Amino acid sequence: KQILLKEYVSYGAPTTNNFTFSDFELDESKLEENQILVSLVLVSVDPYLRGRMSLAKSYAESYKLNEPMISFSVAKVLKSNNAKFAVGDYVVDGFPWQEKSIVTPSPFANKVDPKIPLETYLSALGLTGLTAYHGLNEIGKPKEGETLVVSAGSGATGSIVGQIGKIKGSRVVGIAGSDEKVKFMVEELGFDAGVNYKSPNYKEELAAACPKGVDVYFENVGGDVSEAVWPLLNFKSRTVVCGVISQYNRTTPDIGPRTIELYILKTSSLMQGFIVSNYFSNNPAAIKDLSQWFAEGKLKDKHTINSGFDQIVPSFLSLFEGTNTGKMIVRVSNN
Ligand code: NDP
Secondary structure (H helix, E strand, O other): OEEEEOOOOOOOOOOHHHEEEEOOOOOOOOOOOOOEEEEEEEEEOOOOHHHHOOOOOOOOOOOOOOOEOEEEEEEEEEEEOEOOEOOOOEEEEEEEOEOEEEEOOOOOOEEOOOOOOHHHHHOOOOHHHHHHHHHHHHHHOOOOOOEEEEOOOOEHHHHHHHHHHHHOOOEEEEEEOOHHHHHHHHHHOOOOEEEEOOOOOHHHHHHHHOOOOEEEEEEOOOHHHHHOOHHHEEEEEEEEEOOOHHHHOOOOOOOOOOOHHHHHHHHOOEEEEOOHHHHHHHHHHHHHHHHHHHHOOOOOOOEEEEEOHHHHHHHHHHHHHOOOOEEEEEEOOOO
C-alpha cells in the first residue's frame, strides 16, 4: 500500500481528497549500490507537511503530484546493499508513505540505538527535539529566572521547549487548547503554569501567569493566541518564530490588531524566523545534550500513537484539531 499526493492544497484545510491510497507492486529483487529495502514501522506526521502540500514558496520543497508523501519515519531494513545499514537494523530517515520501499538513505539517515525506544527518534531525539533545542539555543537564549512562554506547549515541539526552559532555570508558561493539556504541562512536564487559550478570560489568565512579563516567546501558533503575548514582552525579549499553525489552513488573511511592531519597538525586542534545517551543522552538540537529558530523566517525551497504515492521513489531518498531546506518531507495524 502507498499514499500519494493527488492534489495540491492552495488554501483551506487539507482533506482525505488530497491523497490517493493505492496498492502497488514492488520488485524486491533488485537493489542498486547503496540501496536498502525497508518496511515502515513508525511514521511521524507533522504540521509542516501542510506547507509541502502546496506550491506556495516556502522553506521546504513542495511534494510532487502523484508521488508518495514523505516524512521522517523509522523503518526496518529487510535487505541491504549499503555498508552502513545491515538487515534487521532500524533506520530513521525521510521515508515514503509506503509499507515497503527501496531507497538510498539520505546523509541524515541514522541507525537506531536498540537501547532507546524507537518513538523517541521521532520526538525528543528527532526533528522535534532539534527544533526545540536549536530554536531556544540560537534565538530564544533563555536565562535563569527569566519567563519563557511557549504556544502549542503540550505538542511535540512545545513540550520539549518548555522542559529545556526548565533545565535552563527559566519560569515556563505553556499555552494550549484544553484544561487537560494545561494539567499535563504543569503536572507531568513540570511547567510553572499553563493557560488554556480557549478560556473566555485567556488574556487576563496569561498576564496573571506572567507577573514579571515575557522574556522569551517560542511561537508555534500565531494569530489571536499570540496577540495576547505581545503586550507582555519585556525589554530586549526574544521571540522565536518557529511556526504559525493557526494560519496554515486559513481561507482569508488574518488581519488583526497590528500592534506587534509597536511592542517590538518599545521593548527593543528581537523577533526572528527560525527554520530548524539551517542549524543542522550544530546537531552533534544538540543530540549530545538531548540524549544526556533524556537519559537523566530531565526530558520526558510524550507520544500520541495511532496504529495502522490507514491512520497516517487521519492522524496528520487531526493535528490541526489538536487531538495530540506530545508527538503524533503512527505505528504501521509492530516490528
Ligand atoms: P504539535 O505536536 O505541536 O501539533 C500541533 C498542535 O498545534 C496541536 O496539537 C494543537 O494543540 C495546536 N493547534 C492546531 N491548530 C491550532 C490553531 N488553529 N490554533 C492554535 N493552536 C492550534 O506539532 P509540532 O510540534 O510538529 O509543530 C508545532 C509548530 O512548530 C508548528 O507551527 C510547526 O509548523 C512548527 N515547526 C516548525 C519547524 C521549523 O523548522 N520552523 C520545525 C517543526 C515544526 P492545541 O490543542 O493546544 O490547540
